[in-house]
Amino acid sequence: MAADQVSNKGVILKRYVTGFPTEDDMEVVTSGFSLAVPPGNPTAVLVKNLYLSCDPYMRNRMSKHDDDSATYIEDFVPGEVLAGFAVSKVVASGNPDFKEGDLVWGLAGCEEYSLIAHPEYLFKISHPELPLSYYTGVLGMPGLTAYAGFLDVAKPKKGDYVFVSAASGAVGQLVGQLAKISGCYVVGSAGSDEKVNLLKNKFGFDDAFNYKKEHDLKAALKRCFPEGIDIYFESVGGAMLDAVLLNMRKHSRIAVSGLISQYNLEQPEGAPNLFCLVAKRIRMEGFIVGDYFGSYQKFEEEMVGYLKEGKITYVEDIVEGIDKVPEALIGLFSGRNVGKQLVAIARE
Numbered sequence: 299m300a301a302d303q304v305s306n307k308g309v310i311l312k313r314y315v316t317g318f319p320t321e322d323d324m325e326v327v328t329s330g331f332s333l334a335v336p337p338g339n340p341t342a343v344l345v346k347n348l349y350l351s352c353d354p355y356m357r358n359r360m361s362k363h364d365d366d367s368a369t370y371i372e373d374f375v376p377g378e379v380l381a382g383f384a385v386s387k388v389v390a391s392g393n394p395d396f397k398e399g400d401l402v403w404g405l406a407g408c409e410e411y412s413l414i415a416h417p418e419y420l421f422k423i424s425h426p427e428l429p430l431s432y433y434t435g436v437l438g439m440p441g442l443t444a445y446a447g448f449l450d451v452a453k454p455k456k457g458d459y460v461f462v463s464a465a466s467g468a469v470g471q472l473v474g475q476l477a478k479i480s481g482c483y484v485v486g487s488a489g490s491d492e493k494v495n496l497l498k499n500k501f502g503f504d505d506a507f508n509y510k511k512e513h514d515l516k517a518a519l520k521r522c523f524p525e526g527i528d529i530y531f532e533s534v535g536g537a538m539l540d541a542v543l544l545n546m547r548k549h550s551r552i553a554v555s556g557l558i559s560q561y562n563l564e565q566p567e568g569a570p571n572l573f574c575l576v577a578k579r580i581r582m583e584g585f586i587v588g589d590y591f592g593s594y595q596k597f598e599e600e601m602v603g604y605l606k607e608g609k610i611t612y613v614e615d616i617v618e619g620i621d622k623v624p625e626a627l628i629g630l631f632s633g634r635n636v637g638k639q640l641v642a643i644a645r646e
């Protein structure tokens with residue numbers, strides 16, 4: 299290996315995925331990585347990745363979309379390293395905005411070292427005094443998702459009744475806490491008693507339930523919201539969405555962040571109660587966090603303030619080593635993660 303070459307382990311997609319992904323759909327491979335800025339790309343940034351983020355949207359990129367009308371991002375390419383959000387340290391840069399030693403977060407690869415050809419989704423870390431891993435979560439993409447989706451799309455008012463599904467996860471735990479800061483009453487659902495306990499006793503939700511133990515979701519929601527729901531922060535879809543529709547109030551809002559229960563289905567389910575949108579004049583609006591990256595700095599300062607004042611707390615599920623990426627990634631779809639799932643692959 300040449301003097302400026304290092305070995306680089308990365309996770310590739312072996313084949314396009316249909317149905318539930320398995321570890322065997324991915325493979326950890328080793329290649330060489332040059333630590334010099336390539337002459338053909340003089341403004342590239344080279345980074346050493348410290349933490350890799352596991353995010354549900356990555357499943358969408360593992361499928362082949364012949365018709366791109368139902369997606370918003372390119373499919374992964376079999377044989378290539380998966381793209382993903384990471385917290386990283388710059389090891390070389392031809393870009394005037396980044397220099398060697400900078401700590402950054404943004405879109406990189408699921409690998410030890412990444413060459414970032416177009417660093418438009420790379421942000422400098424302004425608060426290294428906080429855990430750097432937070433930039434995969436509360437101070438990164440999921441944090442901005444919770445912030446923008448709840449405050450800008452759902453537009454809470456003091457006293458609103460708010461329901462959050464997948465509530466203990468990377469996004470959901472923050473939506474619940476932002477709802478409390480906004481003066482709302484908030485209930486969350488999650489898939490285990492351990493997670494329900496976190497919602498009530500760590501994140502300050504007013505109430506929570508284990509949806510896997512409820513045989514009638516409509517009745518469970520009625521029990522938690524006898525007067526109905528003003529805001530539903532949607533991450534799940536399917537039967538949960540359908541039960542929520544029946545419990546929404548007139549002129550209520552649904553901010554659609556994701557539909558994780560549908561991501562591994564070959565035939566997505568419908569929502570038989572969709573007419574509730576008409577009958578109750580509900581505003582249902584989807585959003586993509588990428589549209590809010592322009593307001594990242596404002597979000598970061600506000601969220602850092604909440605963390606430092608103890609108004610927001612954050613739970614992470616950290617596994618060690620790049621070999622763990624496939625297992626951690628697919629664990630999102632069985633609820634194995636407790637809090638934000640990430641993989642630590644190097645220390646600074």
Ligand SMILES: NC(=O)c1ccc[n+]([C@@H]2O[C@H](COP(=O)([O-])OP(=O)(O)OC[C@H]3O[C@@H](n4cnc5c(N)ncnc54)[C@H](OP(=O)(O)O)[C@@H]3O)[C@@H](O)[C@H]2O)c1
Nearest residue numbers: 354443467468469488489533555556557558559586587633
């Ligand atoms: N719109 C955007 O820009 C944007 C950005 C980021 C994330 N998102 C979306 O936000 C949602 C949450 O993402 P996250 O990063 O915070 O993930 P997460 O909640 O940390 O992890 C995923 C969780 O989803 C739950 N889940 C998995 N399969 C399920 C199913 N079939 N039915 C019900 N719940 C299921 C599991 O929790 P339980 O144990 O509680 O079931 C699992 O732990 C996802 O839908 C994601 O696509 C959207």
